[in-house]
Amino acid sequence: MALSLALVLLSITLPRVFAAPRAQACTGTISSLDDVADAVECTTVNINSFTVPAGETFNLELLTGTTVNVLGDVTFGEKNWDGPLFQISGDSVTFNGNGFTFDGNGPFYWDGLGGNGGVTKPAPMMKIKTSGTFTNLKVLNTPERAFSVSNPGPLVISKITVDDSAGDEPNSASNGLAAGHNTDGFDVSTTDLTIENSVVMNQDDCLAINKGSNIVFTGNTCSGGHGISIGSITSDVTVSGIVISGNTISNSQQALRIKTDASASGSTVTNVTYSGNTGTGLAQFGVLIDQSYPDTLGTPGTGVVISDINFTGSKTSLTVDSGAEKVAVNCGKGSCTGTWDWAELSTSGGSAGDIVNFSGIEGYSE
Ligand SMILES: *[C@@H]1O[C@H](CO)[C@@H](O)[C@H](O)[C@H]1NC(C)=O
Ligand SMILES: *[C@@H]1O[C@H](CO)[C@@H](O)[C@H](O)[C@H]1NC(C)=O
Ligand SMILES: *[C@@H]1O[C@H](CO)[C@@H](O)[C@H](O)[C@H]1NC(C)=O
16 A cells, blocks of 8 residues: 555656756746746746836747747837847747737837938847747837748748838928838748738838748738838848748739849749739839849849749739839849749739840730
């Protein structure tokens, strides 16, 4: 009797002795930054409503397999510093925003200049370094760029709203310009990432892919900014295996763009598929592929090879404004290559636009 009781006790105690010291099946609760260090020792982390002190990063370094539940709105204090305001890292993390808001207090910073001058603005607001899922959060009034994503393994981001629409209006510091500037929705240099069913209202790229592979952007809504971009592409990077599908782009400079730096060398952009996207209210271009960045339709460089850019699957329909061009392609000599299948691109409005230094586009007529 005594022996079997001892064995039972031993079998209960042993696994704890040998468990990894940090892996705790507890629930940590964060109601201020002071709670973070203890909370991240647990594999369930609940975040209550609180204000992050100005000049500090709300930084979550999580155990593998952690679930994060946002249970209230989080506001970030105002200070001119580099940020980020929020950073999260860890493997196989489930992040449930539960529809709550992270408020970056953008109007405190906005001066119409973004990262090009004026006051120092924390950027990005949200630095995501997790694999797993990240869903259902509203990110309001980002000082400058919203999300920077560098996931260590497969990650699905869904049902995010980036609402910087208040930055469309000028303010007392912006000299008549839109107050928000460089408010990119998602900046992505990564592999194995899906961003879906999200909404971005801003004044710059909805998505900007700077490098990486196996990236899917699907079912998203973009308005007010510069549309869905690959680039700008610098030297010695590869972009490949990109699917841009089922997105709605409205009231934007252009719907779909690939921009490569005129001065870049040693880079490739290949295997990009556009399918089932809809664009309206496009002020400058429907599709812009331009190798002269930072110029627009300037002298192109030849150091980035672009190939295999297709409009296939279901129809992509773009309606451009009266002063805009439907499709402009500005390649360096020999740096756009192969055959591009554009059979499922349909455009209307504006004027045709020029296709320079490339004759491989098939199936598209304006
Ligand atoms: C193109 O990218 C897709 C999506 O990542 C991938 O499945 C496919 O194998 C790639 N095709 C080529 C020819 O690399
Ligand atoms: C073609 O590309 C070259 C550089 O590669 C550039 O100098 C030229 O302006 C481009 N356009 C035409 C119409 O040749
Ligand atoms: C793009 O279209 C070209 C021409 O039809 C084709 O050879 C190529 O395989 C296509 N690429 C992808 C990724 O579908």
